[in-house]
Amino acid sequence: MKKNIPEIEELVRLISKLPGLGPKSAKRIVLKLINNREELIKPLANILAQVYKNIVRCNICGNIKSSNSSCTFQTCSYSDKNYTQICVVENIADMWVIENSGIYKGYYHILGGTLSSSDNKKTDNLLIPSLVERVKKDTIDEVILATSATIEGQTTAHYIRDSLKDTKVKISKLAQGLPIGGEIEFLDDGTLVSAFKNRGPVVSD
Amino acid sequence: MKKNIPEIEELVRLISKLPGLGPKSAKRIVLKLINNREELIKPLANILAQVYKNIVRCNICGNIKSSNSSCTFQTCSYSDKNYTQICVVENIADMWVIENSGIYKGYYHILGGTLSSSDNKKTDNLLIPSLVERVKKDTIDEVILATSATIEGQTTAHYIRDSLKDTKVKISKLAQGLPIGGEIEFLDDGTLVSAFKNRGPVVSD
Numbered sequence: 001m002k003k004n005i006p007e008i009e010e011l012v013r014l015i016s017k018l019p020g021l022g023p024k025s026a027k028r029i030v031l032k033l034i035n036n037r038e039e040l041i042k043p044l045a046n047i048l049a050q051v052y053k054n055i056v057r058c059n060i061c062g063n064i065k066s067s068n069s070s071c072t073f074q075t076c077s078y079s080d081k082n083y084t085q086i087c088v089v090e091n092i093a094d095m096w097v098i099e100n101s102g103i104y105k106g107y108y109h110i111l112g113g114t115l116s117s118s119d120n121k122k123t124d125n126l127l128i129p130s131l132v133e134r135v136k137k138d139t140i141d142e143v144i145l146a147t148s149a150t151i152e153g154q155t156t157a158h159y160i161r162d163s164l165k166d167t168k169v170k171i172s173k174l175a176q177g178l179p180i181g182g183e184i185e186f187l188d189d190g191t192l193v194s195a196f197k198n199r200g201p202v203v204s205d
Numbered sequence: 206m207k208k209n210i211p212e213i214e215e216l217v218r219l220i221s222k223l224p225g226l227g228p229k230s231a232k233r234i235v236l237k238l239i240n241n242r243e244e245l246i247k248p249l250a251n252i253l254a255q256v257y258k259n260i261v262r263c264n265i266c267g268n269i270k271s272s273n274s275s276c277t278f279q280t281c282s283y284s285d286k287n288y289t290q291i292c293v294v295e296n297i298a299d300m301w302v303i304e305n306s307g308i309y310k311g312y313y314h315i316l317g318g319t320l321s322s323s324d325n326k327k328t329d330n331l332l333i334p335s336l337v338e339r340v341k342k343d344t345i346d347e348v349i350l351a352t353s354a355t356i357e358g359q360t361t362a363h364y365i366r367d368s369l370k371d372t373k374v375k376i377s378k379l380a381q382g383l384p385i386g387g388e389i390e391f392l393d394d395g396t397l398v399s400a401f402k403n404r405g406p407v408v409s410d
Contacts, residue, residue, distance in 0.1 A: 005271060007256050014249050018234045020226075029223045031298050034269055037257060044219050045253035048238075051212045052246045055239065064239055066210060093236050 008034075060134065062110030062127040064092065083107050084141040086134065088160060090114055090148060098146065106144075109134065114152035115159055126156070128163055135167050145173040149194075213239075265339065267315030267332040269297065288312050289346040291339065293365060295319055295353060303351065311349075314339065319357035320364055331361070333368055340372050350378040 008030060016026035033041050055064050058071040065071045085106035089095050095108050111126045135143060145160060147153035161171050176194035178187065187195075213235060221231035238246050260269050263276040270276045290311035294300050300313050316331045340348060350365060352358035366376050381399035383392065392400075 005260065005269065007252060007259055007271075008269070010248075011252050011256055014245065014252060017245065019237050020230050020233065025225050027301070028225065028298070031296075032224050033253075033256070034260065034297065040219065040222065041253055041257045043215075045250055045257055047212060047216050047219060048246055048250035048253065051216055051238070052242060052250055054212060055210065064210065064213070066212075091236070092239065093233070096232070 057112070059127070060130050061108060062112050062130075063095070063108065082139060084139060085144060086131070086140055086142075087144045087146050088131065089146050090153065090156070094146065094148075104144075107134075107140075111147075111156065114147065114150075114156045116152060128160060131160065132163055132167070135164060135169050140169055142170040142172060145171065147173075149174075149176055262317070264332070265335050266313060267317050267335075268300070268313065287344060289344060290349060291336070291345055291347075292349045292351050293336065294351050295358065295361070299351065299353075309349075312339075312345075316352075316361065319352065319355075319361040321357060333365060336365065337368055337372070340369060340374050345374055347375040347377060350376065352378075354379075354381055 011033075012023065012026045012030050015021060015029055016023045018026075021029070033044075054067050056067045057063070058065045061071060063071060083106040085104075086109050087095075087098065087104055087106055088109045088111060089098065090111055090113060092110055095110060098104050098108075109127065109131050111128070111131075113125055115126065131143075134140065143160075143164060145157040147157045157173055164171060175198060176191070177198050178184075178191065178195050182191070184192075216238070217228065217231045217235050220226060220234055221228045223231075226234070238249075259272050261272045262268070263270045266276060268276060288311040290309075291314050292300075292303065292309055292311055293314045293316060294303065295316055295318060297315055300315060303309050303313075314332065314336050316333065316336075318330055320331065336348075339345065348365075348369060350362040352362045362378055369376055380403060381396070382403050383389075383396065383400050387396070389397075
């Protein structure tokens with residue numbers, strides 16, 4: 001009875017690829033879209049076309065930027081202030097989380113992924129050479145490696161440390177240990193080992 | 206430090222309007238999109254533009270269809286078979302659920318909403334006149350009112366029954382009672398009243 005419309009099928013297929021969505025929720029979204037042609041389909045189609053056309057990755061710092069301007073995030077352009085630290089993260093989401101926490105004020109460098117330990121350490125897609133350039137060229141005192149506490153993230157951190165060994169910059173990485181609210185009973189061995197190794201004096205906050 | 210890109214802001218805003226999504230999941234989706242320009246942004250922009258251009262509502266049966274063809278769903282065109290029943294539903298999602306259940310084979314009529322009991326019973330947006338036309342014109346024996354068991358749905362059902370009173374068509378509505386798996390203890394009064402009123406003989410399945 002029901003014949004499928006190819007455009008709708010394709011729309012469901014694409015939307016169900018997005019994180020957190022499956023075929024069922026994609027169908028629900030498509031129904032909402034169909035019922036809101038002017039308010040949703042039209043502006044979404046337009047803004048996606050614009051983003052596709054205008055938003056590119058900065059080939060210095062790896063952040064996204066408008067294609068017709070220099071890097072507006074000042075993760076690599078130094079118009080406002082001269083920071084002395086670069087925080088190296090794997091992807092944009094990591095930077096957003098750190099930004100939101102307010103703990104860090106300085107430049108960012110978005111690698112665009114990690115080294116894969118299995119994949120012969122291919123660094124083709126990672127913005128490591130431009131990081132070395134930035135450190136050499138600018139007044140950077142410290143590079144903070146904020147890669148994940150995974151094998152890939154730590155492999156990447158070591159690789160970057162080696163890449164920067166000719167510069168005199170200070171290189172640090174985020175502390176490992178108990179997460180806030182973490183109960184000893186449920187911690188994995190790796191976290192426990194880190195927490196013991198990195199133990200420090202008891203200080204009042 | 207972080208300056209916002211207006212296109213990205215707008216994309217997050219639009220996506221967070223979709224059902225089941227909020228600002229956080231919208232951000233996650235936008236990040237996924239940014240990282241998959243060719244695989245996601247481009248095809249999504251294209252298919253949305255196509256859907257906006259090509260997919261319209263059939264003004265006879267209320268279903269969606271390609272703008273350059275007659276109603277391909279055969280909810281109102283009678284190329285394959287001559288059914289004798291029309292199932293009247295509030296929206297496309299309702300039709301999809303009924304289709305998937307396999308319980309019904311016949312034509313559909315999608316109203317596009319319900320009468321609002323508060324809103325002076327405005328029927329402007331509901332495809333009720335074309336339903337009357339269909340019933341008058343074609344060989345329809347029965348109209349099955351599959352509107353929701355809500356005040357609005359039942360008000361709409363009554364309104365449609367009145368609109369069809371000049372035709373000789375049989376008008377039925379879906380049974381009300383215990384849902385499968387429903388425990389008496391947790392049923393609301395309305396459902397209990399319906400279940401008692403509509404009680405029937407005990408038959409072996």
